Amino acid sequence: xxxxxxxxxxxxxxxxxxxxxxxxxxxxxxxxxxxxxxxxxxxxxxxxxxxxxxxxxxxxxxxxxxxxxxxxxxxxxxxxxxxxxxxxxxxxxxxxxxxxxxx
Amino acid sequence: xxxxxxxxxxxxxxxxxxxxxxxxxxxxxxxxxxxxxxxxxxxxxxxxxxxxxxxxxxxxxxxxxxxxxxxxxxxxxxxxxxxxxxxxxxxxxxxxxxxxxxxxxxxxxxxxxxxxxxxxxxxxxxxxxxxxxxxxxxxxxxxxxxxxxxxxxxxxxxxxxxxxxxxxxxxxxxxxxxxxxxxxxxxxxxxxxxxxxxxxxxxxxxxxxxxxxxxxxxxxxxxxxxxxxxxxxxxxxxxxxxxxxxxxxxxxxxxxxxxxxxxxxxxxxxxxxxxxxxxxxxxxxxxxxxxxxxxxxxxxxxxxxxxxxxxxxxxxxxxxxxxxxxxxxxxxxxxxxxxxxxxxxxxxxxxxxxxxxxxxxxxxxxxxxxxxxxxxxxxxxxxxxxxxxxxxxxxxxxxxxxxxxxxxxxxxxxxxxxxxxxxxxxxxxxxxxxxxxxxxxxxxxxxxxxxxxxxxxxxxxxxxxxxxxxxxxxxxxxxxxxxxxxxxxxxxxxxxxxxxxxxxxxxxxxxxxxxxxxxxxxxxxxxxxxxxxxxxxxxxxxxxxxxxxxxxxxxxxxxxxxxxxxxxxxxxxxxxxxxxxxxxxxxxxxxxxxxxxxxxxxxxxxxxxxxxxxxxx
Numbered sequence: 041x042x043x044x045x046x047x048x049x050x051x052x053x054x055x056x057x058x059x060x061x062x063x064x065x066x067x068x069x070x071x072x073x074x075x076x077x078x079x080x081x082x083x084x085x086x087x088x089x090x091x092x093x094x095x096x097x098x099x100x101x102x103x104x105x106x107x108x109x110x111x112x113x114x115x116x117x118x119x120x121x122x123x124x125x126x127x128x129x130x131x132x133x134x135x136x137x138x139x140x141x142x143x
Numbered sequence: 144x145x146x147x148x149x150x151x152x153x154x155x156x157x158x159x160x161x162x163x164x165x166x167x168x169x170x171x172x173x174x175x176x177x178x179x180x181x182x183x184x185x186x187x188x189x190x191x192x193x194x195x196x197x198x199x200x201x202x203x204x205x206x207x208x209x210x211x212x213x214x215x216x217x218x219x220x221x222x223x224x225x226x227x228x229x230x231x232x233x234x235x236x237x238x239x240x241x242x243x244x245x246x247x248x249x250x251x252x253x254x255x256x257x258x259x260x261x262x263x264x265x266x267x268x269x270x271x272x273x274x275x276x277x278x279x280x281x282x283x284x285x286x287x288x289x290x291x292x293x294x295x296x297x298x299x300x301x302x303x304x305x306x307x308x309x310x311x312x313x314x315x316x317x318x319x320x321x322x323x324x325x326x327x328x329x330x331x332x333x334x335x336x337x338x339x340x341x342x343x344x345x346x347x348x349x350x351x352x353x354x355x356x357x358x359x360x361x362x363x364x365x366x367x368x369x370x371x372x373x374x375x376x377x378x379x380x381x382x383x384x385x386x387x388x389x390x391x392x393x394x395x396x397x398x399x400x401x402x403x404x405x406x407x408x409x410x411x412x413x414x415x416x417x418x419x420x421x422x423x424x425x426x427x428x429x430x431x432x433x434x435x436x437x438x439x440x441x442x443x444x445x446x447x448x449x450x451x452x453x454x455x456x457x458x459x460x461x462x463x464x465x466x467x468x469x470x471x472x473x474x475x476x477x478x479x480x481x482x483x484x485x486x487x488x489x490x491x492x493x494x495x496x497x498x499x500x501x502x503x504x505x506x507x508x509x510x511x512x513x514x515x516x517x518x519x520x521x522x523x524x525x526x527x528x529x530x531x532x533x534x535x536x537x538x539x540x541x542x543x544x545x546x547x548x549x550x551x552x553x554x555x556x557x558x559x560x561x562x563x564x565x566x567x568x569x570x571x572x573x574x575x576x577x578x579x580x581x582x583x584x585x586x587x588x589x590x591x592x593x594x595x596x597x598x599x600x601x602x603x604x605x606x607x608x609x610x611x612x613x614x615x616x617x618x619x620x621x622x623x624x625x626x627x628x629x630x631x632x633x634x635x636x637x638x639x640x641x642x643x644x645x646x647x648x649x650x651x652x653x654x655x656x657x658x659x660x661x662x663x664x665x666x667x668x669x670x671x672x673x674x675x676x677x678x679x680x681x682x683x684x685x686x687x688x689x690x691x692x693x694x695x696x697x698x699x700x701x702x703x704x705x706x707x708x709x710x711x712x713x714x715x716x717x718x719x720x721x722x723x724x725x726x727x728x729x730x731x732x733x734x735x736x737x738x739x740x741x742x743x744x745x746x747x748x749x750x751x752x753x754x755x756x757x758x759x760x
Contacts, residue, residue, distance in 0.1 A: 064742070
C-alpha cells in the first residue's frame with residue numbers, strides 16, 4: 041500500500057476529532073480550534089491527493105487556504121473577544137439574549 | 144314683535160318671577176318675601192290695564208308664536224284678546240293684587256310665608272295664562288297648573304290632617320274632570336289638530352262629534368267649577384287660608400269652568416247644554432240649601448259660591464253664555480270681598496260659627512262693607528249683583544229654569560241675611576260683647592273697602608236697574624221692564640221676609656228643617672269603597688298569582704342557566720382545554736430542537752448529512 045494513501049485516513053480521523061470538538065466543547069476558543077482542525081484535515085487531503093497525482097496544483101491551493109485560514113482565525117478570535125467583552129462570557133450557550141425566558 | 148306681545152310676555156313673567164324670587168330669597172328675609180310678590184302683583188295689575196287699553200285701542204285680537212311642531216302640525220303659543228279674555232284678565236290681576244296685599248297683614252310672622260307667596264305667584268301666572276290662551280293645548284296646561292296651585296294652597300297648613308285630606312280630595316276630583324278635557328283634546332287632535340280656538344270656531348264639525356267633545360269638556364268644567372257630583376271638594380277646600388279661598392275658590396279658579404263654557408260656547412250642542420242646565424240647577428239648589436244649614440262662616444260662603452256657580456252654569460246651559468260671564472265677573476268682586484271680610488272676622492274673634500260671631504261688637508266700617516257685599520250677593524238693586532242677575536234672568540227662556548232661578552235667588556237672600564246677621568244685630572236687643580278689636584291695618588282694610596266700593600252700581604252704569612253698555616258689549620238681550628220690576632219686587636220681598644225671620648231669630652233655624660244630604664257618604668259608598676276593594680283584590684291577585692308565577696318562571700330560568708353553566712365549564716371548556724394541551728405538548732417536543740444552541744444545530748446537521756449519505760448510497 042502506498043504510504044501516501046494513509047494520509048486521507050489521518051485526515052478523516054482529524055476531521056472527526058475536529059467535528060466532535062466543535063460539537064461538544066463549550067468554549068468558543070475550543071470550537072474555533074476544532075474548526076481549524078477540520079480545515080487542516082481538508083488541507084491534508086489536498087496534499088495527499090496532489091502528491092498522489094504528482095501535481096503541484098493542490099499544494100499551491102493550500103498556501104492560499106492557509107492564508108485565508110489565518111485571516112479567518114484572526115476574525116473569529118476578534119469576534120470571540122468582542123463577544124466576551126460584551127456578554128462577559130465566552131460560552132455560546134450562555135448567550136441567550138433573544139431566547140424567551142423559560143416558562 | 145309688537146309691543147302688545149311684549150307686554151303679554153311681561154304680564155306672564157311678572158308673577159312667575161315674583162314667585163321664583165320669593166322662593167329663593169324669602170327664607171332669609173321674611174319681609175321681602177311678602178313685599179316683592181306684592182310689588183310684582185301690582186306691576187301685573189298695571190300691565191293688565193295697559194294690555195286692555197292697548198288691545199282695545201289697536202283692536203289687535205291676538206298675538207302668537209309658533210311653539211313646536213309635531214309631524215306637520217304646528218302648535219302655536221297664542222294669546223287672544225276679546226270681550227271675554229280682557230275683562231277676566233283685569234279681574235284676575237286686580238283680585239290677585241288685593242289678595243297679595245291683604246296677605247301681607249294676614250300672614251304676618253308666618254314662617255312658611257315664602258311658600259305661600261311663591262304658590263300665589265304661580266297661581267296668578269297660570270290663571271292669567273289660562274285666561275288669555277288662544278290654544279286649547281296651552282289652555283289645558285294652564286288649567287292643570289291652576290289645579291296644582293289650588294292643591295298646594297288648600298294644603299298650606301301642613302300640620303292639619305284635614306287640610307291635606309281636603310287638598311287630596313280636590314286634586315283627585317279635578318283630575319277626574321281633567322281626563323274629560325284630555326279626551327276632548329284627543330278628539331280635536333284626531334280631527335286634524337283643531338286646537339286653535341279661533342280656527343275651531345269657524346270649522347265645521349258634525350253635530351255628533353260636537354256633542355262628544357262638549358260632553359267631555361263639560362266633565363272638566365263640572366269638576367273645576369265644583370258642579371254636582373263633584374261639588375263636595377269646594378266646601379272642604381275651605382281648610383286652606385282665607386285669602387286663598389277668596390282668590391282661588393270663589394273669584395278665579397272655580398270660575399274657570401264658567402269661563403271655558405263661554406269661551407267654547409260654539410262647541411256646545413243643545414243636548415249638552417240641556418245636561419249643563421240640569422246639573423247647574425241641581426248644584427244651585429244643593430249649594431243654596433246647604434248654605435242655609437251651614438254654621439261655619441267660610442263653608443257657608445263656599446256653599447253660596449257653589450250655588451252661584453250652579454246658577455251661572457244653568458244660565459249658560461240656557462244659551463245665556465255671556466250673561467253668566469258677566470255674573471262671573473261681578474260675583475268675583477263681591478265674593479272675594481266677602482271672603483276677605485270673613486278672614487278678618489275669623490282672625491279677630493277666633494271663631495268660625497256664624498251664630499257666635501254675631502254676639503260681638505263690630506266697627507262701623509266692617510258693618511257697612513259687609514252690608515254692601517251681602518246686598519250684592521242677594522242681588523238687590525243698586526248693586527252689581529242685581530245688574531248681572533237681571534241679565535242672567537233675561538236670557539233664560541224656559542219657565543222651569545226661570546222658576547229655579549228665582550227660587551235660588553230667594554235662597555241666596557236667606558243665607559245672605561244669615562251672613563248679614565253676623566254684623567247687624569237684628570231683632571231683639573242682644574248684649575254685644577267687646578272681645579277682640581279689629582286691627583285696622585291698612586293692608587287688611589284697603590282690599591275689603593275697594594271690593595265693597597266696586598260692588599256699587601254707579602261705577603258700571605248710571606241707572607241702577609240697567610246697563611246699556613254691558614248689553615251692547617256682550618250682545619245681551621236687555622232685560623225688559625217686566626223682568627226688572629218683577630226682579631225688584633221679588634228681591635225686596637225676599638229681603639223683607641228674611642228680615643222678619645231674622646227678627647224672630649228664625650233665620651238660623653231654617654236649616655234644621657232641611658234634610659241632611661250626606662253626599663260624601665254616598666260617594667264613599669258608591670265610588671271610593673269599590674275602588675279600594677278593587678285595588679285590594681288586584682293587590683292580592685298580584686301577590687298570589689302573578690308574583691308566584693313570576694317566581695316559578697324565574698326559578699326554571701335559573702335552573703336552566705345553572706345547567707348551561709355546568710355544560711359550558713366542563714364539556715365545551717374541556718374540549719378546548721384538551722386541544723390546547725395537545726398543542727402545547729407537541730410544541731414543547733418540537734422546540735427542544737430549536738433551543739438556540741449552535742452546537743446542537745451542528746450536531747443535528749451532521750446527523751442529517753450522515754443519514755442522507757446512508758440513504759443515497
